[in-house]
Amino acid sequence: MQNHPSSPAAGAGPLAPLVAPTITVCSPPSGPAGVTVTLTGTGFTGVTSIAFGAVLSTSFTVSSATRITAVAPAGTGTVQITVTGPSGTSNGIDFTYTTTAPVITTPAPAQGPVAGGNTVTLTGTALTGATAVRFGATAASFTAVSATQVTAIAPPGAAGAVSVTITTPGGTSAGVTYTYLAAATLTGLTPAQGTAAGGNTVTLTGTALTGATAVRFGSAAATSFTVVSGTQISAVPPSGAAGAVPVVVTTPAGATAGDVFYYYLPAPALTSAVPGSGPVAGSTAVVLSGSGLVTATAVRFGAAPAASFTVVSDVRVDATAPAGAAGTVAVTVVTPAGTSNGLGYTYVTVPVLTSLAPNAGPPAGGNTVTLAGSGLTTTTSVLFGGVPAAFAVLSDSVITATAPAGAAGPVGVTAVTPGGTTAGLPYTRVAAPGI
Missing domain, CATH: 2.60.40.10 (Immunoglobulins)
Known part of the structure; x- marks a missing residue:
């Protein structure tokens, strides 16, 4: 029995022939490795691969039966782009690899801490397909944003300037300067204290203070500050509560340790x-x-x-x-x-006594003596020969005192006030006749 090709089922029409894809336009027709190329043509549905010469593109998107976008792999010179799908491989269309060297025009920021870790935006031209970014000899992690921009994370480095370069299939750029800044330190304050109202001027001393972007007293920003030099800043403290607060200076290299304190003094x-x-x-x-x-x-x-x-x-x-x-x-x-x-x-004023009335009395005391003078209002004691007497201040010029007992004979009477002690006036204790 002979085998024959199967015949179409009864009532079925002939199978449509498969048509290989075709490419009519490549845009752009040239560029560096990594550039995105748009292919226009027909029969792109189900495309499984795109080749730039002998090298397959590792990233492509079929937008429709007539449009594909593909990323050019590494290559040199002029190659043929072909598209392969279920129906075969397309015609080839020319694509020319360019070798324009990348150029960096600006790094932003152009400085950072020796610890690295900050994001630096590199702007320039022909940056597509970047394969490496270096800070000096040290490789950095990076993201190629576009043909004109790459963002990189600065690696750690020694204080000083280094050259930043970008490498693409077109070559390595000339370097632009990036400066690693030493960490700032704060060593002293003059004066180290002030009123809770703030407003006084304080001189901060330390190292690597150039480029300071902020000065804080505790959690509050200084009212104002001026960078005088790399070792000195003049700052005006804000108001604050009584007590000690750390003073911190922030520079592009980071913040100081906060181990120098300013004292807000309570009002006396x-x-x-x-x-x-x-x-x-x-x-x-x-x-x-x-x-x-x-x-x-x-x-x-x-x-x-x-x-x-x-x-x-x-x-x-x-x-x-x-x-x-x-x-x-x-x-x-x-x-x-x-x-x-x-x-x-x-x-x-120093008190003065001008008279005693009477100026004599019995040794047994007990009699009332009127002292006249001036400055007597604040009298604290009346003494008869050094012996305290009971007394009453009647006015600035009159005191009455009760003479204490004592031996017969004269004694000096004085009045004592915070202004001093009066000169003494004589008072005589007279024994009764016949005693």
Whole structure:
């Protein structure tokens, strides 16, 4: 029995012949490896491969039966592009590989930290098909964005300038300069303290401060700052709460360690001044109590500076009153954080006694003696020969005292006030006749 070719089923028409694809246009007709080429033609449905000469494209997209886009693989010279599908292989169409060398015009930014890791955008021409980006001799990871742009991650490097290059099938570009910046350090502040209101000028010293982009006091940005040199910045602190905050300078190389502190000082406050009065001649030792006193730079009695003062602690300052005119003045303490509230301190004139009435009495005492004079309002004691007497201040010029018992004979009577002690007036204890 002989075998015969199968016949078409009854009623079926003849099978349509398979037609190989054709390419009519290649756009662009030339370019570097990696360029995307658009092929226009017919019969592209089901295409399985695209060859540039003998090399297959590793990336292509069939958009329709008449359009394909393909990425040119590595190659040189002029080659024939062919398309292969279920119906066969197309005609060939010329594609010419160009060897234009890449060019970099700008890196942005043009500097960064020695630790690397920052993204650098390289702009130029003929960057398609980039195969390598190097910072000096060190390869960087990169992404080819377009024929005019590549983004690269700067690798770590030593402080200083290096040449950045891009390599494509067209060659290696000339280098552009990228500078690795040493990490900034902050070593000191002058002054290292100020008021909670801020606004004063602070000089920051350190290294590698050139190009500083920010200065922060704690979490708040400096009101303003000026880079004076690579080792100095002038900054104005913002307002802040009392206490210590780290000062941090940020540069393109990163931020300083935050191990230098600025102290916002609490405003000084006074709660007491003891004693609250003294002689116009001054020299009275006055204990000032309060808070925020540890950085005191001055103590004033009215407008006059204290004769001397000693900071004992944050809550106490010992001061010596200067000479002053009779009357009350405000005592204040001055610190870098400001001037305290004022407490009254009264300068008292030296008291004077002009008469005693009577100026004699029995040794048993008990009689009332009227003392007349001036400056007696603040009398703290009346003494009969050094012996305290009960007394009452009636006015600035009159005191009544009860004479204490004592031996017969004369004694000096004095009145003591914060302004001093009067000169004594004689008072005589007279024994009764016959005793």
